Amino acid sequence: MSQEQEKSLEKEKKQEENEENEENEEKEEKSTKEEVLVEGFVHKQNSREKQIKKKNGKQWKKRYFKLFPDRLQYSIKEDSKILGSMNLYKYQCFPKEEVTDRFILRLFKPTEKSLFLEFENEDTMDIWKNHFKTAITNCSKKAFLENQEETKKHCIAYLKTGWLFKQGVKGLFKKKWKRRFFVLKSKDLTLNYFATEKYEGQPKGKILLSDVKSVGKAIFNDEPFGLTVGIFSTKRIYKIAADSAKERDSWIVIIQDNSENLEK
Template identity: 45%
Template structure:
C-alpha cells in the first residue's frame, strides 16, 4: 500500500490575473485570445495557476529558474514579465500598480530566497563530499522495467561517496547490506516531475538497463537537495 506524503504549503499571495505566453517581448492587446484569466497561487518556491480557485492545477513555475521584470514602457497597463532563458516569457497583467507592486515584491523575494537556499545546499554538499556517507533519508520509491510497474514503497536511502551507489533499505540501520541499490554511473538523466499520486518526485533514467526509478520527497526543498546531490555524484549525467 502506497504511503502518502503530505506537506502543508504556505500560500503567500493568490488571486485572478491575466496571463500570456510569448517567445517575443511584444504584448498583444488585453482583449486578445492569447490572454487567459487564471487563478494564481504564489508559494515560497513556485507560482501555480489554474482556471479557477480550487480547480485542478494547469501548470507551475519554479521561481529559481526565472527572472522577473516590470514592463515599465507600457502605458496604462500593469504588467510583469517572467523570463527564463530559451523558453517563452510569461506575462502577468494586474488591475492596478499597487497590485502589481505587491506581487512583484513577493515574487522577487521568493526568487532571492530560492537562490540563497540553493547556495547553502551547494556548500553543504561540498562539505559532505569529504564524508563516507554523503546523504541519507526517507523517501518513497517506485520503479518499473518495461511494462511491469511497482507500487510506492517507503525506503531509507543512503548515498555512499566511494562507490557512487545509492542504496535503499527498509530501516535506518545500514550494516553493509541493502534491499537494493542504484548505480549512479548508469544514470543518464534526472528529471524533476510530478506524479498523479505524489506531490514531488525525481525520475532517474538508467541507460544500461533502460529502467526508470521514481523517487518522491516530502517537500520541494528536500527534493531539490536530493536532485543536486545526485547530479554531483552521477558522472555520466546530461544536465
C-alpha cells in the first residue's frame, strides 16, 4: 500500500470517527433535552378585569409558548430570549365562556393576574387545555413531594413544636400567662420558646433538657391542662399549660423521653 493510500485511509477513518462523535453528541443532546408537552405561537393577553379586545388591539400579542411538565414559558420567537415563565401550581385552566366566537383559554390563580390565551381553532385549544391539566397536576404532585421533604427535614431538626401557655415570673400576686410557641430542638435537646410561630432568631427563653430534674401534670386555677418542668441549675419550676389534656401529655412524654437527669 502506497503512502498516499495510507493517508487517504487515515483521513476517511478520522472523518468516520468525527461523524460518529457528532451523532453521539446529537443523541446525548436529545436525551438531555427537557420534555415539552406542547409548543407553538399563541396570542396572549395579561389582564385581570380588562375587556377582551380584537387581535389587532394593543392588548394582544403573538408569542411563542412552550408548555413544560411543570411550567409555562414564552418568547417572541422559538429560540429567542425567554420573556416570561410561570409555575402552574394552584392554577386553573378553562375556556372563557362569555366569548363564543373565539377560542380563548383562561389561566386563573386567585393571587395572580389571569393569563388569557387565544388559539386559531377549537381543536388546538383543546390540545393545549388537556396539556395544561397535565402540567397543573404535575405541579401539584411536585409541590406535595417537596412539602413532604420539608416536613421530613423539620421532623429531623425538631422533635416537637407547638403553642403553649407559660406563666411569667413577674408579679407579686397574680402572675400573667403568656402564649408562647415552643420548639424542642433535636440537635442540642433545647426547649426554646418564642413570641411568634416564626421561630427564628433569639428566643424569649430556653430550657436545657439536660437540666430538667422533673416534669409532670399540674392543675392551676386558670389552666386545667398544666404541667411543671423543674430545673436543676436555677431551681426554678416552669409552669406551662396546654389547650388540651392530649397536647399536655404529649409534651410530658417527649420531655421525659429526652431528659437524662430526671429524678426517679
